[in-house]
Amino acid sequence: MRISVPTIPAAILSSTSSAKPISPAAAVERIASFLASGNVATVTGAGVSVDSGIRAYRGSKGRYLNPNYKPIFYQELVDATKKGFAFRQRYWLRSYLGYKPVRDALPNTTHYALAALQYTNIIPKLITQNVDGLHHKALAGIWDEARMNQHILELHGSLHKVHCSHGHIVDRDTFQDRLSVANPQWKAYMDELEATGQRPRTNPDGDVFLEGVDYGTFKVPECPDCLLESRLNSILKPELIFFGESIKREVRDRSQLDVENCSRLFLVGTTLATYSAFRLVKHALELKKPVLLLNVGPTRADPLSGVEKIELPSGTVLRDAVRTVLGSRAIQDSVVDAMLHSGVVRPPIDDD
Structure with missing residues (x-):
């Protein structure tokens, strides 16, 4: 069986973006409105960690x-x-x-904004394709490891443990x-x-x-x-999870259940090139759930009807969107206030 590196179809890469131009202020309001009702499952990708100095696989044009x-x-x-x-x-x-x-690497402003949404239960379940552990770092000292693992699913595993072929x-x-x-x-x-x-x-x-x-x-x-x-x-x-390796059944089933139990799906910093993440979007659409995608550049979901896309970096809008959603709690809750004043912004030089 031939196994290839996941990619975005050439027709999508060469097409004009489906996202309508939007100002950061308008994007903040739209994201806040989408999140306001709560019970939002979230899927993150490599774009979320760029401000932490970790390069994404693909640039703003969707190519490696x-x-x-x-x-x-x-x-x-x-x-x-x-x-x-x-x-x-x-x-x-x-x-x-x-x-x-x-x-x-240290969590950036996007990690902490999402952590604030997790802490306040706006986002009860977060599914990440990243293996860097930065979502966990953003909640360190607030939640213990058991609680973090209950609310954060590492779809593709973790870089921080090693195992041999005998377990x-x-x-x-x-x-x-x-x-x-x-x-x-x-x-x-x-x-x-x-x-x-x-x-x-x-x-x-x-x-x-x-x-x-x-x-x-x-x-x-x-x-x-x-x-x-x-x-x-x-x-x-x-x-x-390496290319050509199957995701464990329990991880796949849990990710699907997280989508089934949510009211809507929020995608951040992902091109959805890997099918393990793309199928979650398709599943949400099959269940008639609203889907909002925040990402710069082409994604595998661009042709799908029912996916609303905002083409802006998460670091420019997400923290303000969280402040809008949480209102006075963003200031009065010392934990949330600290999160929304935390995070590095250290993108790699000459990334694209």
Whole structure:
């Protein structure tokens, strides 16, 4: 079976935008009106994290920012042969260098605006395609991990845990330390990059762009838990969904149930190129639920009747929309007030 990288149909990329021009002030009022009744399920994508310094896969024209982007597919990563080990060397070297910028990224104003809506139960369920954990960071100290996991569904998993093919799980920072010990020369290279302020081009999943590198020099350590069981096993992957890998049934079912139980669906910063997210929009439309899309550039949902689109960056309008929805509570509730005064704005340089 041939598996390809999800994309937006060429006919959509070449067509004129379906979104009517709108001023930021009018967009604030429209978004606030859409959210006001509450019980809004929300789906977020890579565009939400751009102001945190994490590049999106696609630019404002809907095309990949890196035209030579060649991800490693699930079947390649878990291949038990020497060929598969070479794929793991390539993946883990690039991920080793790219993980720290994603791990250290801070929530931006959009993350905190959405967190305020979650905290006030305007958005009882948030489904994110992102694996950076920034929605959780925005609620850290307000909700415990159990409550966050109850209200936030990571559709494509998380970059912050690693598991082997026999089910042993380790947190990513610990695994990162293991990679450093096994690869002192690459640890020195990463330290040099950090000292000079340089940073390889990083994708949203922590995978960096490298040229002219001998991946064969990178050592992928064996799983220590498997070694204790008298087994050699270097087949390790982060707890995220790779291209060609199926989403767990319980995650798929929960995402669909979240859409079924909501009154309306709000989409933020996503092109909906992956079917796992696009099908949620189709399901909402089948159930006759209102759908509002806030995104810059073409999306897979543009031709769909019933999807209202506002083509503006979320960072320019969403915080003011939340203030409008919450009214006096935005000032009187100290937690909400703090959220609406929080968030970095550090977009990558020359992103498009």
